[in-house]
Amino acid sequence: MWMKRLFFMLIVRPLLLLVSGIRADGLRNLPKDGPAILVANHNSHLDTLAIMSLFPVSLLPKIRPVAARDYFFGSPLRRFVSEKLIGIIPLDRRGIQKSGKTHPLQPMLDALDRGEILIIFPEGSRGEPGKMKPFKSGFAHLAKMRPDVPVVPVKIGGTDRSLPKEEALWVPFILDIDIATPYHYGNDIRDFTQIIERCFHADR
């Protein structure tokens, strides 16, 4: 855990908060403690780091982004960064068929039960720069199984300019992060997914 803290204190936070700069709206909606589910749109690897750098360093060990196992645990170096520096919870994209025995969402439920804060990108991948893909309903299933856990929509912009998919050159632009008021699960997976998705299309 000390590696994760140092990584954020010495590298991520100085680069994102000072060199790039983040304009955050609705910081008061950011959970003070877990468990919670943050739902965000996804354009860039910077998304995860930018959201995480808004939290106090003391809370960092509890922040767990959910990301694809095949990519983020695909090589020893990526595995090291994902596991030790960022604290990713790996998700098997092929899901139930492959793992068979346990529920594919079980690691996330365990994390919520430990009081951790999940970051979920329901678009599934970074996709075209600046364009949103339809949301998958994984986070809604989690919210259904743990209805007391708040779901916080986090809209992020500017990362598609700073570090788009398939580019290695990071160029500083100010990032915009808009944190909405928390939602709780209602009574329908489809409805809940749509309610959250709508937060990302509405203008602020």
Place this chain on the structure above:
Amino acid sequence: MNPVTLLVSILLVLLLAASATIGLMQRKSEKDLGELRSRITSWWIMAAIFLSLVLSGKPGAILLFAIVSYLAVKEYFTMIPIRRVDRRIIFWAYLSIFPQFWWAYVEWYEMFIIWIPVYTFLLLPFRQVLTGETKGFLESTGRVQWGLMLFVFSISHLAFLYILPPIEGIGGVEMLLYLVVLTELNDIYQYIFGKRFGKRKIVPKVSPNKTVEGFTGALVATTATAVVLKFLTPFTMPESVMAGLLVSSAGFIGDVVVSMVKRDVGIKDSGTLIPGHGGILDRIDSLTYTAPLFFHFVYYLYY
């Protein structure tokens, strides 16, 4: 009394007066003056950072100007529309900032004065050629170069003003303080006169808050201040009057030119970096015009 000590004392009195006035106003008025209060708090913080770095010596002062310039041009690049390939051109534009301030640091005037208008100007189109994207070339190159001229080249004149050698015991530090204090006071005068007496709008389409009364009141008040603060310069009386008129009118133009950019891209404030003020662009817009013009005024007269 040392001119710098005298100026710092004057600023301290002004800030204390502003804080006291806002406190009294809040007690009498029902309205929430939070916006105005946070603006004054920001003035305190900006004055503290600015004065401590400028008075800390050459490295600190020039680093401050370079950082301000970087933050400003970054706000500009964030608000303009860009194509995907423009990221690379903008990356090179960022890289031109450090040398520009380095030339000032090593006091190499010839290089300082052509680095962005000549060398960077010629380099950026070449980088565009390498990207191979012909569509939108002119707009993109024009936008990036224009931002560099206004927020890096213009602002870097603060650094060269700062390193000018002393004349009759008055050096670049004093003249830099003179310029920055006059420019910022001019902004405040325009605001106050505009609020109190403002009727006829000057440029209604660009900046609806700017009035003839605000502009004229500030012109008189800034010129008077320029004469009062003459102890920071080697100026004669007529020269200080001219400096006042120059800073006041140029400050106005810089302000509305940056407003023009924001109107064009449809943004009101360029950022949220400075509570009550907006972004850093909103604070240094007037300086983009006053810094080079005042510098060349001094340079022509004394160097």
